[in-house]
Amino acid sequence: MLKEKMQKALNGQINAEMYSSYLYLAMEAYFQSISLKGCAAWMRAQVQEELFHGMKFYDYVCERGGKVTLESIAKPESSWKSPLVAFKQIQKHEEHVTALINGLVDLAMAEKDHATLNFLQWFVAEQVEEEASVGEIVDKLKLIKEDTSGLFLLDAELGRRVFTPPAKGE
Ligand code: FEO
Numbered sequence: 001m002l003k004e005k006m007q008k009a010l011n012g013q014i015n016a017e018m019y020s021s022y023l024y025l026a027m028e029a030y031f032q033s034i035s036l037k038g039c040a041a042w043m044r045a046q047v048q049e050e051l052f053h054g055m056k057f058y059d060y061v062c063e064r065g066g067k068v069t070l071e072s073i074a075k076p077e078s079s080w081k082s083p084l085v086a087f088k089q090i091q092k093h094e095e096h097v098t099a100l101i102n103g104l105v106d107l108a109m110a111e112k113d114h115a116t117l118n119f120l121q122w123f124v125a126e127q128v129e130e131e132a133s134v135g136e137i138v139d140k141l142k143l144i145k146e147d148t149s150g151l152f153l154l155d156a157e158l159g160r161r162v163f164t165p166p167a168k169g170e
Pocket of ligand 1: 017020049050053094097130
């Protein structure tokens with residue numbers, strides 16, 4: 001059974017993951033509006049990935065006999081100055097999510113909640129991957145600067161991303 005404090009924190013994380021999904025959906029709409037279809041497709045995969053994260057927390061709370069409580073999801077922005085500005089915001093956002101996951105780990109340790117500590121390890125590893133992939137895109141966009149053909153090449157590369165939910169236990 002989940003302790004009240006841990007349950008509240010995990011419910012907060014469901015909201016954070018749902019907000020991430022909503023933010024990336026807003027970014028997808030921005031990229032659609034400027035006809036960068038590959039970036040839009042990358043965002044769609046990211047939207048699905050964040051929903052998956054949110055549901056993974058949701059299922060865990062239920063599995064531990066806890067109660068999921070949903071809160072309002074904040075309104076994201078609707079446009080960005082450039083692809084670089086959008087991806088830099090993702091980078092910052094993912095660093096923030098990493099800090100939230102680390103906070104949950106700290107709490108699970110303090111509460112001696114070994115099951116939650118074990119569950120969170122998947123997210124610790126996932127955040128390393130999230131930060132690395134977006135960091136690489138930011139670096140490429142910095143190199144591209146105003147080079148339109150470079151941007152189109154990157155757009156085509158990002159358009160190949162497809163979200164595949166990991167198999168249970170992975
Ligand atoms: Fe669910 Fe991108 O962290």
